[in-house]
Amino acid sequence: MQLKDKTALVTGGGRGIGQGIAMALAEAGADVAIADLDIAIARETASKVEALGRKSLALKVDVADVDSVNHLIDEVATAFGHLDIAVNNAGIISIKSIAELSAGDWDRVMAVNAKGVFLCTQAELRVMPPRQFGRIINVASIAGKLGFPDLSHYSASKFAVIGFTNAVAKEVATDGVTVNALCPGIVGTGMWRGDEGLSGRWRQEGESEEASWERHQKTLLPQGVAQTPEDMGQLAVYLASAAHVTGQAIAVDGGFSL
Ligand SMILES: NC(=O)c1ccc[n+]([C@@H]2O[C@H](COP(=O)([O-])OP(=O)(O)OC[C@H]3O[C@@H](n4cnc5c(N)ncnc54)[C@H](O)[C@@H]3O)[C@@H](O)[C@H]2O)c1
Numbered sequence: 001m002q003l004k005d006k007t008a009l010v011t012g013g014g015r016g017i018g019q020g021i022a023m024a025l026a027e028a029g030a031d032v033a034i035a036d037l038d039i040a041i042a043r044e045t046a047s048k049v050e051a052l053g054r055k056s057l058a059l060k061v062d063v064a065d066v067d068s069v070n071h072l073i074d075e076v077a078t079a080f081g082h083l084d085i086a087v088n089n090a091g092i093i094s095i096k097s098i099a100e101l102s103a104g105d106w107d108r109v110m111a112v113n114a115k116g117v118f119l120c121t122q123a124e125l126r127v128m129p130p131r132q133f134g135r136i137i138n139v140a141s142i143a144g145k146l147g148f149p150d151l152s153h154y155s156a157s158k159f160a161v162i163g164f165t166n167a168v169a170k171e172v173a174t175d176g177v178t179v180n181a182l183c184p185g186i187v188g189t190g191m192w193r194g195d196e197g198l199s200g201r202w203r204q205e206g207e208s209e210e211a212s213w214e215r216h217q218k219t220l221l222p223q224g225v226a227q228t229p230e231d232m233g234q235l236a237v238y239l240a241s242a243a244h245v246t247g248q249a250i251a252v253d254g255g256f257s258l
Contacts, residue, residue, distance in 0.1 A: 001029030002241050007080040009033045009073075011063055011120060012090030014041030016189035017139065020229020021087050021236045022049060028237045030085060031055035033076045037062055037090070055080070063090045063116030073123035083127050085240045087182075088120040089139040091157075093191050095150045095201045106153045113157035114164070121168060125177065134177030135240045138165045139232075140249060142185050145257045150201075158183075162249040169247030178246035180239050185253025186217060186226045223254030 008025045012018040014036035022032045026049040034049070034056060036042035042058035049056035057079055061072040077083050091113045096105055117138045128134030143151055144158030162181050169179040192198045192213065199213035207215070217226045231252050239245065251257050 002237060003085070004029035006030040006084040006240070007033075007076075007082060008085035008087065008240070009035060009076050009083060009124075010087040010089055011035045011061060011116070012037075012139075013045050013087075014038050015045070016191070017184060017187055017229045017232045018087070018089040019045045019048075020231075020233045021089060021137075021139075022233075023052075024230065024233025024237050025085065025087075025240065026052045026054045026056075027233075028240070029054075030240070031080060033057050033059060033080065035059045035061040035063075035072050035076075035090075061090075063088070063120055064111040066119050069116075069119040069123050073120075073127060077127045082131055083124065084131075084133055085135045085137070086120065086124040086128075087137045087139065087236055088117045088124075090116055091139065091141075093151070093154050093198070095198065096153070097150050098152055101153055106156075109153045109157050110160070113154070114160040117161050118164060121164070121179070125168075125172060128177050129172065129175035132176035134172075134175070136165075136168075136177065136179040137236055137239050138179070138181045140165070140181040140183045142183055142251055142253045142257045144181065144183055144249065145251065165249065166247045173246060178239070178242070178244075180246060181249040182232060182235050182239065183249055183251040183253065183257070184227060184232055185221060185251065185256050187229060187232070188213065188226050189229070192216075192226075221254040221256055225254065227252050227254060 013034035046058040
């Protein structure tokens with residue numbers, strides 16, 4: 001197995017893309033710690049990892065909080081003995097036009113999506129370089145490569161993740177640590193589905209949420225079909241294995257972005 005004897009951490013791993021990535025890493029042989037703001041769902045994913053015969057642990061974290069993040073990395077490194085692969089996936093979305101956007105909306109999205117990736121990467125780099133091995137995978141978005149209406153703050157946070165990733169990759173390039181960004185396209189998680197998700201909020205008059213979801217897949221994506229958490233897991237396993245791919249922002253988006 002590709003990732004046998006490797007240890008991994010996935011933030012926001014309780015559901016959605018994070019859960020898909022955690023399962024793919026576990027299927028490839030890694031032991032996987034699951035960290036989430038919601039400890040109950042983190043435990044559910046950890047049980048699924050254990051059902052594959054891997055070690056797991058579930059931990060509560062708020063990635064926007066420096067003490068919480070430092071505590072998390074210490075706990076994972078102690079429990080597993082070392083940390084090889086870190087997927088900084090936790091993120092939030094909010095949908096506001098530039099006219100509606102408040103300073104508080106901006107701060108919250110930047111705190112979780114951009115500062116959260118910075119805090120996690122910094123803490124992970126305390127434990128990885130001494131072993132001359134590390135794989136950091138920051139989950140950005142196609143919204144980190146292209147702007148979208150009503151998502152200016154979200155896009156700004158994801159452009160920040162990609163710039164940060166490229167810069168840090170160069171800083172640690174001789175430490176055996178690679179740092180890459182994974183950019184999902186459209187995945188039918190809580191961010192898209194339901195009345196409060198993007199397809200619910202971007203409904204046309206008289207359109208159902210389901211019809212809006214179908215329309216967005218067909219109009220936004222050249223392949224016409226949404227991606228899955230499993231698709232993101234495949235790229236995460238590749239990035240966790242590749243020694244000489246670093247500083248990149250790779251999209252899994254059915255041909256949407258460059
Ligand atoms: N779904 C998509 O189409 C899509 C597209 C591009 C990028 N992304 C990115 O993928 C990542 C995962 O999104 P998803 O679609 O699975 O969303 P999701 O809402 O289903 O999952 C996000 C997870 O992050 C956790 N989380 C939120 N705030 C946190 C915090 N402060 N600390 C720790 N955990 C926290 C949540 O509890 C949840 O388990 C996010 O970074 C998101 O921006 C998603």
